[in-house]
Amino acid sequence: MVAPEDLECIKRIALMGGLNAPVFLKTLSLGSELGFSPQTASRRLRSLEQQQLITRVLGTDGQQVTITNTGEDALRQEYCDYYRLFGRQEKTIILCGIVQSGLGEGAYYMSLPKYTDQFQGLLGFTPFPGTLNVRLHQTSTLQRKRLSGADWKIAQGFESEGRTFGNVKCLPCFFRDVPCGIVIPGRTHYPEELLEIISPEGLRKRFSLEDGDEVSIEVTL
Numbered sequence: 001m002v003a004p005e006d007l008e009c010i011k012r013i014a015l016m017g018g019l020n021a022p023v024f025l026k027t028l029s030l031g032s033e034l035g036f037s038p039q040t041a042s043r044r045l046r047s048l049e050q051q052q053l054i055t056r057v058l059g060t061d062g063q064q065v066t067i068t069n070t071g072e073d074a075l076r077q078e079y080c081d082y083y084r085l086f087g088r089q090e091k092t093i094i095l096c097g098i099v100q101s102g103l104g105e106g107a108y109y110m111s112l113p114k115y116t117d118q119f120q121g122l123l124g125f126t127p128f129p130g131t132l133n134v135r136l137h138q139t140s141t142l143q144r145k146r147l148s149g150a151d152w153k154i155a156q157g158f159e160s161e162g163r164t165f166g167n168v169k170c171l172p173c174f175f176r177d178v179p180c181g182i183v184i185p186g187r188t189h190y191p192e193e194l195l196e197i198i199s200p201e202g203l204r205k206r207f208s209l210e211d212g213d214e215v216s217i218e219v220t221l
Contacts, residue, residue, distance in 0.1 A: 002053065002074040009034060009044050010053055010071050011078075019072060022057070022064040091221040093143055095195065097136035099204075099213045102196070106131030109185075110198060115168065118155040123172055123181045125200035131183065132175070132197040132204065134215055141193045147171065147182075150221045157186065174218040175203055182219070 002010075012033050016023045031041035045065070048054045053071035057064040067075075107130040109115060120126050136144060155168040166186035173180050180199040184190055195217060203209060 002051070006044070006048060006051070006053065007074060007078055009048060010067060010075060013054065013065055013067055014072075014075060018054070018065055018067045019075075022066045024062055025065050026062045093146060093219045093221065095134075095136055095140040095143060095217045095219065097134040097140055097193075097195065097215065097217075098211075099209050099215055100133050100135050100211055102131060102133040106133075106196060106198075109165075109168075112160070112165070114158045114160065115155055115165070119170065119181065119198065122153040122155060122170055123179070123198075125179065127181075127198040128200060128202050130202065132180075132199065132209070132215075134195040134197060134217065136193045136195060138193075144192060144195075146221070147219065150219070152184075170198070171219065173197070173220075175199065175215070176207070178203065178206075180217075182217070 009030075012030065013023060013025070016025075025045075027038040027041040027045070030036075030045070031038045034041065034044075036044065045054070045056065045063070048071070049056050051070075052068055053074060055066050055068060110127045110129045110131065116126050150171055152169045152171050155170060157164065157166040157168075159165070168186060169184040170181045173182050175197060178199055178201070180197050180203075183196050183198050197203070197217065209215070
């Protein structure tokens with residue numbers, strides 16, 4: 001197993017181009033980059049060479065250094081470890097809660113062509129006239145805060161028959177195998193524990209959902 005200080009040194013050499021071709025190094029500049037003295041940097045390079053993580057060709061004023069396949073493998077393993085922490089699987093959030101009845105406003109807004117046409121372009125489907133309302137459990141309400149950095153899409157507001165309709169934020173999601181969207185009307189103090197879900201079909205009917213049923217929503221950031 002490669003020591004952390006050795007990995008950091010290999011990474012610095014890689015960032016200089018040492019994965020693709022020999023790079024010219026002076027121990028003074030390498031030590032400065034890593035916070036080492038030139039003597040420590042020189043010992044570190046000798047250690048990397050002994051472990052067959054790099055090859056070196058010494059010159060009068062410096063050295064040509066190349067990362068070996070073994071050194072590249074060590075960097076790739078480090079990358080895999082970080083990917084497990086911050087990679088694709090970290091980007092999927094599951095929000096859990098219970099179905100509850102809304103006020104019936106969703107059916108009205110989802111019937112307005114100036115909204116539905118935009119949702120077709122933003123989410124890839126024409127919404128069913130109505131929303132599925134989900135009250136999140138406390139832990140999922142906290143998880144929802146992570147959605148603030150997601151790529152929300154905006155359905156632009158408009159005026160119609162003397163009324164002003166505001167912007168609506170939407171974010172793609174899945175309910176079971178159905179592509180859906182979380183929508184947030186452009187009004188202040190929207191409850192954080194409430195999700196309104198639009199979908200291409202009536203989710204209550206398709207899945208025989210009733211108030212109080214446990215459901216989960218999957219969001220990929």
